[in-house]
Amino acid sequence: MSRFLPVEDGLVRMQRELKRALDGDPQKIKWGMVIDLAKCTGCHACTVACVAENKLPPGVVYRPVLEIEMGTYPAVRRNFIPRPCLQCQNPPCTKVCPVTATYKNEAGVVVVDYNRCIGCRYCLVACPYSARTSDFGEWYTRGTTEGQGVVQGQKTAAAGYEVDPSAEYGKKWPPRGKGSPIGNARKCHFCLHRLAVGMLPACVTTCIGRATIFGNRNDPESLIFQMIGSARAFQLKAELGTQPAVYYLA
């Protein structure tokens, strides 16, 4: 089959590059993302994958896909803009945190320490991209009917799923409802827990149009390095000086 494919699939290449980055010097890793808007079909698979991977409760979203309609009928078109955390290299959100609960790690990813966050939401207000949401302790199963069956109802499968904590930041969190991250600020973290075990972020692997490219921005041989150098590349609200590590291809 490979002789029918003009090039190697982007996912395979990114996977190989990820392994190379993890095998190399960790000091040289700077994770980045490029989103090719021309390839995004607006399927929202990345949003759903992210919600499932990080077990996001209602009202918390890390990677919505913005839908922008332009023009007037019949000359109309629709653009889709996936918006993860842009992992600013000059992040306005970390400076305002009063307890150093959010900071940029060595790999250039802005993270939140759930066990430090006091839930003041100053970072939510400071983020120019609305990339942070607060966990208000919502439940999918709150207010749903009690089913008698095996797989339906609050006390069976659904509630069990919700109580089971996410694997965010590679830590073992308490069952949902028993402390953090309820009450905390939450955000996209490039699926650091997946990267640590050699897996690409959930939004990257589920992108059906291969619109999301991920890798080490410092690796000159990588796909992401090439894409960032494209004449089509731009950053959201670049004029603010936040220096996002997420680029878009127009």
Place this chain on the structure above:
Amino acid sequence: MQYRLFPILSILAIAGLVIGSYGMFDRLVNGLYPVAFGSYVPWGLWVAFYLFFLGLSAGAFLVTILTYLLNIKAFKSIGPLSAFMVLVCLLCEVLFILLDLGTMHRAFYQFFLTPSFSSLLTWMFVLFNLMGIIYTLKTYFLVRGEIIQGAAHQKGLLKTIYRILSFGRSHYDEAMRSADDHRVHRLAWLSLPVGLLFYATNGAFFAILINRPIWNSAVTPLLFVVAALLSGGALVAFLTYLYVDNGQGLRDTLLKYLGRSILFLLCLFLVLQAIQFFVGYQTGRTDIVTALNHITVGPHAWIFWVVHLGIGSIIPLLLLTFAQKSAKAVAAACFLIFVTFVAVRYNFIIPDLAVYKLEGLEFVFRHARLSTDYVPNLNEWLVAVWIISLGLLAFLLGTRYLPIVNAKLGGMDHAS
């Protein structure tokens, strides 16, 4: 204050505590789940009330500076009352902010364990605590003499409280009063930079945020200081009318001075606000115009036009201009200003947040927490009622049973 008001206001405060306790219970048990604000409007009514009480404390702070630092004798009769007022306002402020935190318990230790001094919130925490310490000591030293002397005359629970506050002393003479007055004067010196930094930091807290349509402006800290002095000064003037005895026309003289100052501050505030609106609209930037439109023509525009401009500005302006010789008119004008000032705070907080930062965000991933439509819900109001009632009760009990109003007036007269 006339005695007949005390039981009425006390009953009101207790009723508020009882009614509000339902909201408090809900908040403490269910965290932030019961509130109406979300991730796109992350701050709501409680932050507006925090700013409201911040403003009230600023006015009282100003009076203490005038009295105990600049030694202006006209204000001495309300000096201890103002110092106590600062304390009560600080109590309300801290409660509003604590309850607004998602993980409230961490605020008690995380600021000490991992503080970040690049954050203005950390500085607000430091300055707030300094203000609390300074004003607790200042209020205590202002009334210590009366407490020690009063311990012998009081009965029952009050006697015990007075004895505890006397720290074992039963004698208080002129030398001790002089020493206390010196302490108050030194604390007043210390409170000047701390207080000014505290109020300016609160303005800068909002002004430094990039990409915020209304807040991100150099005029914001100035507007904050003027707003704080205006609302707080109005409260102090109103309390002067209630608490200060009009022997030899003292109260009316005080109100005349305060009335003029407040008229000036009101005009200054309205001019600054007009400049803010004019510049904002002239930029034509979508986010700024949208935020300003939320205030002027949005669904809650009545808060701006009726409550703030009508009741809180134009009527007081007329009263302070044409009836400034009447103490009652000045008191009424000041009452209207400080009561309606919560509308100013609400319009400062919400409209700025109620603008989507990215086009198209409003059409995806719909959820009540991911919307800019915010109206405070019953829980938020009940918690606010509880905190305000607690503040009112603390104020009433303090002024009734502690020698706040009848204290010797402090200042440097004894010291010199």
